[in-house]
Amino acid sequence: MKIHRYLRNVSTLRFYPEKCTGCGRCVEVCPHRLFQIENGRAQLGDRDLCMECGACARNCPFSAIAVRPGVGCAWAIMISELRGGREVASS
Amino acid sequence: MNERNQRPIDISCCFEGCCGSPFSDQPSKTKQKYVSENNWVSTHLKTVVGPVPVVSTRLTWRDKLGMVAVRLGIRRMSYAIRPGLYAVGHPGRNSYIFVSANYKLSFDLLRKHLTGLNAWVLVLDTAGINVWCAAGKGTFGTEEIVRRIRKTQLFRIVPQGTLILPQLSAPGVAAHEVSRLTGFKVVYGPVRAVDIKRFLQNGLKASEEMRRVRFNLVDRLILVPVELVFLLKYLLYATVILLILRALGMNLFHWRTIYPYLGAIVTGSIIVPALLPWIPGRAFSWKGWLLGLIWATGVNISQGLLFSDGVKAAANFLLLPALAAFLAMNFTGSSTYTSLSGVVKEMKIAVPAIILSAVLGIFLSIIG
Structure with missing residues (x-):
């Protein structure tokens, strides 16, 4: 099966392995299979596959993952910008 | 509430094809109407907290008709069912609790795949929006699960319950928080309801494939009708403008002047989604522009403009790919793999380029 790929080096996903306990929640929830458990800790795979849905960060009980969640739409x-929404591209 | 505030920008929905009109993303304060239960609730189960409706796991022609209609974008925003607790078969104190959104399409897909099982189904109030989009908004979230469990007194019916959440609800739910607040065990089920039985047989374990979101040809094409219905509105506006122009003596109502644009629309909203992984490049607008350029070349050749009328040909080269690029860019919201950061980056280049190209193209069309 062909895996879709979007732009490179854009994801805001951050992983702090020192906080990880290897509980495996991130492995369970990631819809693009970025995490794996190896030697009792999560390993982050290809960050370019991340769609920033935020599932991993929200479900990590140890705050070992951070991401700015959002919808890539x-x-x-555009609607948000037209309405004078906050600056989309900040951070 | 804080779930919502954590979201960095007030984007609460994707394309109109997903979570409802971007012009009315505030859940309406008016009371939501629910689809009648008579069709799929036959009987009630007596429990310690009162009767619980037992739902059929067989979809009737009416359910299927509703499914087709919402796929076409008809009444999609009012296809909600009453939130609360439901039963499948004869569940008891040890049965699993499946959690669903109150978008009837989500609920129908779930119950269809629970045939032969005894289980509880806890339907959350997601304002009639599907699981993934509602999770993105936070309406399918920790708070609503906890509130719904308290409201239905589920802990009295299933004291040591296990909640099975759809995997795609995870962006809105902190499983460990739900556990802490309710005492229930929480597991994420597979992405697709069709895998639920295998998931149960494997002892609540999902395979890699069950956990992966796909976006194959069928997944992509199923979205096209909604996009087209959405576009239809704009095509009607365009027709009105053309009619006004004709009344003013500018008759653009020739097939020759219209089909290039229809072709660009089809390119951006149908051909790009269909051929998505095979078109070179990554940005959606780029893919649309590329195919739009091919289309514009075809139009210019078939109308013999390429060497006879440079201004008109240039106008086509500027307008048609820009239109296709714009429509293709809007398909990002329907895709299952674009990130907010990526789309923002794409738009920083694409939007000014599309506007510039369109303005120049319109200018050339007028002087041509």
């Missing part, structure tokens, strides 16, 4: 971004 051009239409919603």
